Amino acid sequence: MKEAVIKTENLTKRFGDFIATNALTLEVYTGEIFGFLGANGAGKTTAMRMLCGLSIPSSGNATIAGYDVYRETERIKKNIGYMSQKFSLYEDLTVLENIRFFGGIYGLSDDEIARKSDALITQLGLQNEAKKLVSGLPLGWKQKLSFSVAVLHQPKIVFLDEPTGGVDPVTRRQFWNLIYDAAEKGVTVFVTTHYMDEAEYCNRVSIMVDGKIEALDTPHNLKKKFNAFSMDEVFYQLARGAQRAE
Amino acid sequence: MLQYYMNTTEPMSTRITPPAIVADNLTKVYGAEKTTAVNAVSFMVERGELFGLIGPDGAGKTSIFRMLTTLLLPDGGNALVDGHDIVKDYQQIRHTVGYMPGKFSLYPDLTIAENLNFFATVFNTTIEENYHLIKDIYVQLERFKDRRAGKLSGGMKQKLALCCALIHKPTVLFLDEPTTGVDPVSRKEFWEMLKRLKEQNITILVSTPYMDEATLCDRIALMQQGSILAIDTPDAIIKSYPDILYAIRAEKMPALLKVLGTSNTVATSYAFGEYAHATFKEHIHQEQDIVSMLQYAGMDNIEVKRIQPTIEDCFIKLLHA
Numbered sequence: 001m002k003e004a005v006i007k008t009e010n011l012t013k014r015f016g017d018f019i020a021t022n023a024l025t026l027e028v029y030t031g032e033i034f035g036f037l038g039a040n041g042a043g044k045t046t047a048m049r050m051l052c053g054l055s056i057p058s059s060g061n062a063t064i065a066g067y068d069v070y071r072e073t074e075r076i077k078k079n080i081g082y083m084s085q086k087f088s089l090y091e092d093l094t095v096l097e098n099i100r101f102f103g104g105i106y107g108l109s110d111d112e113i114a115r116k117s118d119a120l121i122t123q124l125g126l127q128n129e130a131k132k133l134v135s136g137l138p139l140g141w142k143q144k145l146s147f148s149v150a151v152l153h154q155p156k157i158v159f160l161d162e163p164t165g166g167v168d169p170v171t172r173r174q175f176w177n178l179i180y181d182a183a184e185k186g187v188t189v190f191v192t193t194h195y196m197d198e199a200e201y202c203n204r205v206s207i208m209v210d211g212k213i214e215a216l217d218t219p220h221n222l223k224k225k226f227n228a229f230s231m232d233e234v235f236y237q238l239a240r241g242a243q244r245a246e
Numbered sequence: 247m248l249q250y251y252m253n254t255t256e257p258m259s260t261r262i263t264p265p266a267i268v269a270d271n272l273t274k275v276y277g278a279e280k281t282t283a284v285n286a287v288s289f290m291v292e293r294g295e296l297f298g299l300i301g302p303d304g305a306g307k308t309s310i311f312r313m314l315t316t317l318l319l320p321d322g323g324n325a326l327v328d329g330h331d332i333v334k335d336y337q338q339i340r341h342t343v344g345y346m347p348g349k350f351s352l353y354p355d356l357t358i359a360e361n362l363n364f365f366a367t368v369f370n371t372t373i374e375e376n377y378h379l380i381k382d383i384y385v386q387l388e389r390f391k392d393r394r395a396g397k398l399s400g401g402m403k404q405k406l407a408l409c410c411a412l413i414h415k416p417t418v419l420f421l422d423e424p425t426t427g428v429d430p431v432s433r434k435e436f437w438e439m440l441k442r443l444k445e446q447n448i449t450i451l452v453s454t455p456y457m458d459e460a461t462l463c464d465r466i467a468l469m470q471q472g473s474i475l476a477i478d479t480p481d482a483i484i485k486s487y488p489d490i491l492y493a494i495r496a497e498k499m500p501a502l503l504k505v506l507g508t509s510n511t512v513a514t515s516y517a518f519g520e521y522a523h524a525t526f527k528e529h530i531h532q533e534q535d536i537v538s539m540l541q542y543a544g545m546d547n548i549e550v551k552r553i554q555p556t557i558e559d560c561f562i563k564l565l566h567a
Contacts, residue, residue: 039429040400136279139303165427166455168302168470169558170316173516180500194429195456197519219520230519232430239431 002029005156005188006051010060011069013046020046022211023060030156033179035199038208039239044192045161047208051190052159053077065156078106081150081187084161088146091135092217095126098134098147106153120148140171147178151187158182160191164198176201196232207235210244264329266418266449267291267314273322274309276473284311285472286323291418291451291465296444299453300460300557301469307453308348311422314451315345328417341369344416346407348423354396358387358406361395362413369414379446380409384438401432408439412448419443421452425459437462459557468561473562480557487555487563489513492536493521499545505543516562523559 013021021043028034038044049055051064053073062069065079089098097115103113121130124141124144134142143163160179164172176198183189191202191243199205199219206216215222215238219231226234264367267290276283284306291297299307312318314327324331330338333394352361362384368375377384390398395406404424411419414461421440425433437459440450452463460480469476478481496502499522506515506524515524530536533550540548555563 039431040427154323162427166303168565169457169562170516176517194427194433195429200519201517235430236434239429242431 004028005030005065006034006062006190007045008051008060008062011047011050011057011062013043013050013055014057014058015192019211021050022110023034024213026186026206026213026216028157028190030188031183031186032204033183033191033202034206035202035205036190037199037205038191038192039242041244042208042239042242043211044208048159048161048192052080052082071178079156081153081155081158082161083146083158083163085143085163085165086161089142089149092133094131094133095121095137095145096130098145102149103152108153110235116152120152124148140167140174143167143171143175144149144178147175151182155187157188157190158188162192162194164193164195172198196230196235199231199235206211207238209239209242214238261399263293264326265290266293266295266431267325267327267451268315269310269325271323272310272313272320272325274306274318275321281470284313284320287467287469287472287474287549288323289467289474289477291449293449294444294447296450296452296462296464298460298466299451299465299469300455300457300466300561301453304453304471305469305474307309307469308422311345311347311420311451311453312393315343315420316340316522334487342417343420344414345420346411346413346422348426350403350407352395352403352410357392357394357400359391361406362409365410366413367411368555371414373413375414376413379412379415379443379448382442383412384409401428403522404428404436412443416448418425418449421450423453423455425454433459435557457556457561460557466557468557468564470565476538476560483557483560487560489525491553491559491565492524492526492533492554493518493551494524494536494540495521495549496540502540502545505517505540509539509543511539514563514566518559523553523555546567 004027008024008026011021011024012019022196024047036044046055050057050069051062052077053069057069064076067075090101093101099117099120100113103116121127129137147163164175167175179189193199202219204216204218206213222234223231226237228234228237269287269289271286271288272284273286275282287310290303301307309318311319314325314332316332316339324333326338328342338538354482356364362373382506387402387405391403395403440452444450463480465479468475494502503517503522506512506522511527511530512524513527515522515553533552536550537548
């Protein structure tokens with residue numbers, strides 16, 4: 001029996017007359033890699049903010065890791081990890097300080113932090129960089145480190161907002177290996193991307209157009225349904241008619 | 247650099263007009279740690295060409311743009327834009343080129359119309375005089391012309407920035423990552439706009455981290471960490487791929503990637519959308535050998551086909567070289 005760790009029902013957010021996210025209904029299962037796609041301005045960021053407990057919905061229901069998005073936002077935050085291309089790590093702290101800082105924020109004990117820092121630094125091969133400022137790391141390493149920090153406290157779900165933007169093709173693939181590893185350990189991955197080849201790496205994807213989910217299925221089924229060779233084509237067919245542009 | 251001149255059909259001495267851009271060992275070094283952002287980069291862009299600098303963040307693309315548009319002094323080498331020296335003749339260059347930086351740089355408190363008018367006036371021209379250049383793009387903005395630029399959506403800001411960079415009929419248009427963070431549909435629309443501009447004989451230097459946009463350029467330079475890995479037409483780069491590349495699919499893709507990653511018959515392998523791409527060592531000669539090998543490793547529903555590499559495959563190959 002598949003267990004839903006993200007469950008939304010008609011989740012809606014209005015800003016005045018504008019319906020940013022319109023009656024979002026979906027379920028994401030434990031250990032699943034779920035691709036959350038959509039054109040700029042489709043309402044992805046607003047939806048993500050609600051799912052992370054950062055924005056209270058206007059109507060509808062949702063539970064994240066079993067917690068309610070209206071009443072239990074603090075518990076949601078404790079049980080998820082978050083990483084975006086824009087904000088991930090403190091540039092003026094060293095690699096080790098960043099790990100300690102985020103470990104502390106998520107309530108890990110000093111012992112746990114020490115143990116996990118060592119393991120993480122070894123796993124990423126950052127032994128020589130541990131005491132260097134993050135600002136000096138190449139982008140690809142920063143992204144890998146920030147993902148690892150986002151899952152340091154073993155959250156049930158990790159939200160990734162365009163995690164691979166601007167990264168070279170080899171590093172992009174190494175990053176996806178980290179995602180696969182996390183999913184294999186039972187972490188649910190909720191990811192947005194503009195790279196349509198990455199949509200193929202997801203178990204299921206949804207495509208949002210003008211605030212609504214217009215399609216939700218496995219990449220394989222979506223291609224079949226839209227009679228398309230690639231996810232790029234599926235996306236194009238759906239998003240081409242969008243009225244809203246961010 | 248000499249080589250570039252020699253390879254062109256038109257000898258230097260009989261050239262009527264200089265090439266749009268000539269970069270000769272252009273170098274930029276930053277900070278006390280002497281980080282080399284641009285490492286002796288040389289390339290030439292012909293008049294009317296759509297030339298792409300393709301590479302990830304940190305490849306040096308923006309530094310090159312800033313040097314060519316005279317906003318940053320090189321630490322080594324030199325470059326000519328429209329035949330003008332980027333150090334000595336910076337004033338002439340500033341009059342003739344158009345530059346759209348990666349970061350939105352218009353006046354947020356001016357409206358669409360005011361921004362456009364401002365840039366036209368600064369360059370001693372009027373919107374009417376060059377309206378034909380921006381018409382296609384501007385009609386999409388016109389009904390919002392009294393809206394402040396700061397209040398525009400990302401896509402509209404991008405279109406306005408392009409209009410402002412075009413309004414003085416630049417000889418060379420510099421577009422620094424115009425499609426970064428933009429969804430696939432809007433990216434496609436943007437490239438269609440560029441194609442139409444090219445038909446108006448404007449030389450365009452554009453940068454992008456998206457490998458799939460490379461094929462939309464006449465010629466490209468693939469860049470990584472300040473250096474050019476390859477420079478040619480997209481077709482020629484694809485043709486120069488040295489190996490036989492296969493696309494492979496099986497029932498369980500993560501398992502397939504593991505098998506390919508550990509097999510000693512495989513030279514390289516990586517995920518590529520719904521397929522894995524792989525090259526093999528010499529003793530594998532045909533699809534059937536690969537299928538047998540994978541069946542033996544326990545894979546089901548195997549599909550193997552020989553394919554033409556994409557620019558992304560070429561880039562990966564060059565990174566490993």
